[in-house]
Amino acid sequence: MQLTAAKFTKNDLAKYPFLKAATRYMKIPDLKIEDLRSPDLEEILKRAEERVEEAILYARVSRNLKREDIEISSYPVAIILATATKNPFIKKRYALAEAKQTYEDLKDEPKEKILGFAQNFGWKLMLNENSEVPFEFALSFADYLRNTTHLRGKKWKLVNRLLSSGNVYITRGETARLLSEEVRKHIEKRLEVKELPKFPSEIMETAEKIKKLSVEKIGKAEMGGFPKTIVQTAFPPCINALYQAVSAGRHLSHIGRFTLTSFLINIGMTPENVVELFKNFSDFNERMTRYQVEHIAGERGSRTRYIPPKCDTLQTHGVCINPDELCQILHHPLAYYRRKVKTTKTDLQINCERVGFI
Numbered sequence: 001m002q003l004t005a006a007k008f009t010k011n012d013l014a015k016y017p018f019l020k021a022a023t024r025y026m027k028i029p030d031l032k033i034e035d036l037r038s039p040d041l042e043e044i045l046k047r048a049e050e051r052v053e054e055a056i057l058y059a060r061v062s063r064n065l066k067r068e069d070i071e072i073s074s075y076p077v078a079i080i081l082a083t084a085t086k087n088p089f090i091k092k093r094y095a096l097a098e099a100k101q102t103y104e105d106l107k108d109e110p111k112e113k114i115l116g117f118a119q120n121f122g123w124k125l126m127l128n129e130n131s132e133v134p135f136e137f138a139l140s141f142a143d144y145l146r147n148t149t150h151l152r153g154k155k156w157k158l159v160n161r162l163l164s165s166g167n168v169y170i171t172r173g174e175t176a177r178l179l180s181e182e183v184r185k186h187i188e189k190r191l192e193v194k195e196l197p198k199f200p201s202e203i204m205e206t207a208e209k210i211k212k213l214s215v216e217k218i219g220k221a222e223m224g225g226f227p228k229t230i231v232q233t234a235f236p237p238c239i240n241a242l243y244q245a246v247s248a249g250r251h252l253s254h255i256g257r258f259t260l261t262s263f264l265i266n267i268g269m270t271p272e273n274v275v276e277l278f279k280n281f282s283d284f285n286e287r288m289t290r291y292q293v294e295h296i297a298g299e300r301g302s303r304t305r306y307i308p309p310k311c312d313t314l315q316t317h318g319v320c321i322n323p324d325e326l327c328q329i330l331h332h333p334l335a336y337y338r339r340k341v342k343t344t345k346t347d348l349q350i351n352c353e354r355v356g357f358i
């Protein structure tokens with residue numbers, strides 16, 4: 001007999017404040033932007049600010065489950081704050097950080113809760129009742145396809161999956177991963193506001209503080225200036241050579257791996273997809289690679305996001321290959337990319353989604 005989806009408790013909603021049911025529990029259900037001036041909402045605003053700051057600093061948003069009301073209400077305010085920064089990097093980072101935390105929490109939830117979570121997003125997810133199949137869940141073919149289009153790993157390809165009666169079998173970890181991807185898309189959509197309202201001065205001041213923090217932590221060069229899509233035809237020659245080598249599973253020196261990883265991270269590729277790229281290596285160690293990539297992305301250790309070395313350093317280490325005319329006037333691979341993107345026609349752009357960059 002199929003289990004029915006569990007109802008969410010208030011504690012669950014504090015953990016997953018983007019669920020539809022969270023609006024019913026909101027302390028401030030009809031929140032208007034001008035209300036954010038109110039001293040009564042000071043704590044909510046403070047926690048909302050923390051949420052976005054944590055996303056920038058740690059690429060995760062912690063959960064404070066002892067203060068459920070504040071936790072639930074601070075989420076929509078954090079959305080307002082991230083929107084008010086008008087900064088694509090901050091918005092993307094915030095959506096990603098909430099999604100990552102969701103994955104960490106969701107993979108340890110009881111089955112009924114995972115079913116309820118999936119239901120919230122309109123998924124047809126069921127428990128697998130076939131004891132001969134070693135998967136916990138079965139997801140409808142359509143939902144599976146919709147949510148794996150962006151994922152690069154071979155394991156997501158349909159030819160490598162077990163299918164039965166229009167469903168694809170998936171593990172608990174895979175279910176949490178796909179649902180967290182749904183959360184990321186959902187939040188990114190909420191942050192896409194075409195016409196911004198006039199925000200109160202308090203919100204604008206906080207948004208400015210957040211932007212300043214991002215520049216301090218992430219670096220001005222990396223905060224903007226790059227398109228949302230990755231333009232492979234704008235890669236400098238050195239990065240092209242490294243990218244081709246890694247795609248073919250050819251060995252890269254330490255500095256080569258560092259240069260390629262930091263370059264791809266800084267132009268917008270997710271650590272997850274960089275890890276996928278390195279899977280072509282015969283000595284691939286997922287745990288170690290993930291650790292190193294996340295470290296370079298500033299999600300671990302010193303929380304510093306690294307940028308690739310300058311051209312003269314790359315020349316010294318033999319990573320500079322076939323420099324072209326543009327290389328004569330620029331001195332950094334990221335500067336090369338930024339300049340080349342501006343002159344590259346959009347029809348040459350590789351859509352991030354199509355190649356799995358996001």
Ligand code: SF4
Binds near residue numbers: 237
């Ligand atoms: S000059 Fe710089 S950007 Fe150009 S190939 Fe060499 S290292 Fe790369």
